Amino acid sequence: MIIKKVALPNVWLWLSVLVSILVTITSLSGIFLERTYSRETEAWAVQAIGQDYANLAVVILLLVSTYYVSKNSLRSYLVWLGAYFNIIYVFAIYAFAIHFNFLFLIYIIILGMSFFTLVGGLKAIDIANLSASFLLNTKSKIVSALLMIIAILFSLLWLSEIVPSLLSNEIPSSLVETGLWVNPVYVLDLAFILPGMVITSILLRRRNMLGFLMAVPLMVFSATMGAGIISMFIISAIRGLPSSLPAGMIIGLIMLLSIYYSYL
Secondary structure: OOOOOOOHHHHHHHHHHHHHHHHHHHHHHHOOOOHOOOOOOOHHHHHHHHHHHHHHHHHHHHHHHHHHHHOOOOHHHHHHHHHHHHHHHHHHHHHOOOOOOOOOHHHHHHHHHHHHHHHHHOOOOOOHHHHHHHHHHOOOHHHHHHHHHHHHHHHHHHHHHHHHHHHHHOOOOOHHHOOOOOOOOHHHHHHHHHHHHHHHHHHHHHHOOHHHHHHHHHHHHHHHHHHHHHHHHHHHHHOOOOOHHHHHHHHHHHHHHHHHHHHO
16 A cells, blocks of 8 residues: 555644744744844844745745645655755754844744754654555655755855865865854754765665655755855845855755756
């Protein structure tokens, strides 16, 4: 029997609605209230505002996927997981790398609530019962290759900024611009996200069930983060700050491919 449905307890669905409301509040505050990022450098504030715009798109994605998960849709469940990967990642950065402001407790609530909702959502399903549905996927090798390419590309990009600075004992120029002690994106990507993509790519190529489970959520994460980066580039360009058109085009391509293969 081919199982194309998954059922989650209502508590995780209602918590998703609450998370969506709170993320909307923080995003609109960041976009429209100057005092939200008044303690940040201009470069870091612009990046935060760009991410706030992307967060509103993620809220829509989370609400739509939550609705269809309530209808027991397996595909929507995988998208739902990806939306939570994005929210946890983004709000870890807000909680640790944004100066203390009136949204601080909300950042923490969103981060904690999203983490436990994700864990609850993962524990609520039986991967073995979904194996028949996963094994029907004919695009697994392409998705595996794409995840590996994304992981290698961003690893090389971040290391090309980190290693020369370590060797010269200098602070990376991006840190000077943002006024941060360290770049939280480097930490989260190199410690968790990019290794996770490599592992998922290998598991997916071996047709392991965990690889199938994590592939679409990571593709959704890649697409939503791409939207955030492009939004940052646009806001930077509008405000006369440096932005890279070639980099934006590459990110846009990755985002489109991630969306396409997430849907398939």
